[in-house]
Amino acid sequence: VVAEDDARRPATCLLVRVDPARGTATFASAGHLPPVVFGTDGSAELVDLPVGPPLGTGVGGYEPTTRPLAPGETLLVFTDGLVERRGEDIDVSLARLAALRLPPDSGPEQVVEEVLHRLDALHAEDDVAVLAARIRARPSS
Structure with missing residues (x-):
């Protein structure tokens, strides 16, 4: 849809699916910076992951x-303004x-x-958004 409208700009996107039961995270990137x-x-x-083209370019090919x-472990996703x-x-x-x-053992x-x-986000030149997540340990029965 974005690719068909010249008034819209392409956008980056990072899709993350966390599976707590398996203890895995699956990532797909459309031009977005990698999480840490x-x-x-x-x-x-x-996180080492292949980067596909931004959304709205009309080009596909996203590899999870x-x-x-x-x-x-704490997963951190962020916008480019952070770094x-x-x-x-x-x-x-x-x-x-x-x-x-x-x-050590810092929580989200x-x-x-x-x-x-530490990255002085208060003085960033662009907007900054950050999200941290952690899988909770399941109590053993």
């Missing part, structure tokens, strides 16, 4: 990628995010607060 997973040790890992998501800086290559911007080391709220603070 923070481990229980506080380390960050960018599934990775484990263990209880205690992008004028005049800086996007790979440098993403590397800055991936280099963050947070306190603390992950969001730390990332926003």
